[in-house]
Amino acid sequence: NAGVMQNPRHLVRRRGQEARLRCSPMKGHSHVYWYRQLPEEGLKFMVYLQKENIIDESGMPKERFSAEFPKEGPSILRIQQVVRGDSAAYFCASSPSRQAGGLNTEAFFGQGTRLTVV
């Protein structure tokens, strides 16, 4: 059972370009989370998605950032018109649907995409 797959692992973009980060959740997982890790900072929540729905985007910057998790295919985090401050490691995590009466809150993280804006 493959883990959470993120690609690319490293992405270099010039200022003003678009960055597309992909995340394929673990098999059987229908919940996807995106986090950003800035240098010397902890992970910061960005967005929580289920298939075809954005559940919580309270951590997403208001402009230039968008996320989707289509019925088929990976979840995509898109950053338009990137700026140097967007340089960070972006992590995706996935979790299964809650079991009846269960307390499973474990999220499995991918290896991350390291975005560098030059």
Added chain:
Amino acid sequence: QKEVEQDPGPLSVPEGAIVSLNCTYSNSAFQYFMWYRQYSRKGPELLMYTYSSGNKEDGRFTAQVDKSSKYISLFIRDSQPSDSATYLCAMSATYTGANSKLTFGKGITLSVRP
């Protein structure tokens, strides 16, 4: 005040030492408390998970939660060089679904010297 504060590092200990890692938090709604380990250039992996106050032990690792003090700890006994990594505390509020968004501490880098 940040929602989650984690002791600043880095921390360097000799092999075999007992390591104590701590976090404090301000949000009374946090119910689920986790410790993640992150090796350099890798994604975080879950080490320990506890619900509400109490202790939980797993091998050389013990997690403690004191909700009255809003304080959580991770103890590592008989530390090994392979324990060298960054340790992140994480918390989430009242269960609202399959998972809740996690609020992380900044992380502390631990180095265990052979």
